[in-house]
Amino acid sequence: MENGDSFPLMNSLPSRRHFLKASALAAAALPFIPKFSLAAAPKRKLGFALCGLGNLSTNQIAPALQETEYCKLAGIITGTPEKARRWQAQYNLPDHSVYSYDTMSKLADNPDIDVVYVVTPNGLHADHTIAAAKAGKHVLCEKPMEVSVEKCRQMIDACKTAGKQLAIGYRLHFEPNHQECIRLVREQVLGSLKFIEAGFGFAIGDPAQWRLKKELSGGGPMMDVGIYALQAMRYLSGEEPISVSALATTNDKVKFRDIEESLTWQMAFPSGVLANGNTTYGFSGINRFSANTDRGWLALNPAYGYHGISGSRSDGKTIRLADMNQFAAEMDDFAQCILGNRPTRVPGEEGLRDMKVISAIYESVRTGKVVNLT
Numbered sequence: 071m072e073n074g075d076s077f078p079l080m081n082s083l084p085s086r087r088h089f090l091k092a093s094a095l096a097a098a099a100l101p102f103i104p105k106f107s108l109a110a111a112p113k114r115k116l117g118f119a120l121c122g123l124g125n126l127s128t129n130q131i132a133p134a135l136q137e138t139e140y141c142k143l144a145g146i147i148t149g150t151p152e153k154a155r156r157w158q159a160q161y162n163l164p165d166h167s168v169y170s171y172d173t174m175s176k177l178a179d180n181p182d183i184d185v186v187y188v189v190t191p192n193g194l195h196a197d198h199t200i201a202a203a204k205a206g207k208h209v210l211c212e213k214p215m216e217v218s219v220e221k222c223r224q225m226i227d228a229c230k231t232a233g234k235q236l237a238i239g240y241r242l243h244f245e246p247n248h249q250e251c252i253r254l255v256r257e258q259v260l261g262s263l264k265f266i267e268a269g270f271g272f273a274i275g276d277p278a279q280w281r282l283k284k285e286l287s288g289g290g291p292m293m294d295v296g297i298y299a300l301q302a303m304r305y306l307s308g309e310e311p312i313s314v315s316a317l318a319t320t321n322d323k324v325k326f327r328d329i330e331e332s333l334t335w336q337m338a339f340p341s342g343v344l345a346n347g348n349t350t351y352g353f354s355g356i357n358r359f360s361a362n363t364d365r366g367w368l369a370l371n372p373a374y375g376y377h378g379i380s381g382s383r384s385d386g387k388t389i390r391l392a393d394m395n396q397f398a399a400e401m402d403d404f405a406q407c408i409l410g411n412r413p414t415r416v417p418g419e420e421g422l423r424d425m426k427v428i429s430a431i432y433e434s435v436r437t438g439k440v441v442n443l444t
């Protein structure tokens with residue numbers, strides 16, 4: 071049963087003994103980024119096609135591709151011909167590497183493209199993932215995986231049928247400060263975990279954007295950024311929640327007519343750990359988590375950005391490992407998984423687990439009742 075599975079991030083972590091043997095990495099203080107275990111992977115660059123050339127592709131992923139060791143930009147899939155022309159010129163892409171959403175089946179004829187990175191609105195992820203898998207490509211799909219549990223299952227099935235890997239763009243699984251917090255909790259350095267509090271929100275702008283339309287977004291800030299707080303709760307505890315309850319409010323009933331504006335939720339884990347989360351599109355300033363133990367605490371604030379993640383501990387130490395390009399690390403790791411024929415730490419099943427919890431959160435908002443997940 072998926073909810074009862076042990077947490078995949080921890081399954082993919084190297085043992086402490088293995089880590090200590092990797093002296094180069096130990097010196098770099100990046101304990102859970104397992105590059106050293108991949109020395110056997112053949113070194114070649116996989117071709118990535120970016121599907122959806124919006125903000126994230128333009129400002130983060132395409133630049134990050136230039137920093138990778140195992141990946142290169144080999145194609146684009148876009149519905150906007152003007153963007154296609156601009157990207158072709160900027161990245162020196164030949165005509166045969168440019169696709170529209172309607173011509174994705176032709177990817178099958180392009181051996182230069184190994185992976186399609188789906189970066190379209192949430193409610194289109196299944197269509198684009200399934201089209202890429204049918205064309206024989208591996209898929210890296212942005213978070214949230216889709217807008218429903220059923221769609222997530224369809225994506226997993228399509229990639230399995232095609233014999234291709236599916237990973238979800240959970241970049242913080244490759245971020246050293248998050249990995250360090252997981253280690254501190256697992257090794258009970260500051261005590262035994264009892265409570266987690268986590269929140270992420272921001273004041274959303276343009277009222278016409280797809281994030282405010284339920285059909286394309288699947289929901290409000292919970293789907294978009296609350297999912298980071300949910301992820302933190304799950305990877306800090308190393309458990310799957312057994313029950314959730316939630317409340318949502320909307321102040322601006324015009325802008326937020328389709329989705330929630332703010333949402334707060336509670337979860338219980340099998341060990342007795344309790345978690346409290348919140349998320350909003352109404353205002354900025356929430357970007358944090360804290361984990362309280364029976365004799366101390368640790369916290370990251372800011373916790374979820376591309377840069378500058380830092381935090382503190384009850385023993386007076388700081389948590390501040392060096393910034394790195396999370397998107398480059400995520401793509402390099404996926405490429406190495408494909409080249410080395412090993413599973414990703416962020417598979418489709420991980421996106422599905424989040425979607426089950428988010429569905430239960432929305433059910434609790436609708437019914438006003440605690441929803442059991444067992």
Ligand code: NDP
Nearest residue numbers: 122123124125126127148149150189190191192212213214
């Ligand atoms: P944008 O709106 O900036 O870009 C989405 C792109 O998708 C558009 O530019 C367009 O590209 C394409 N598209 C195809 N169909 C539609 C449609 N019907 N409506 C709107 N756009 C369409 O979104 P983002 O880049 O911010 O987000 C894309 C995905 O990435 C989302 O799933 C989001 O959750 C995720 N994301 C993840 C982040 C992370 O840190 N991991 C951060 C930000 C976003 P074209 O013109 O080329 O067709």
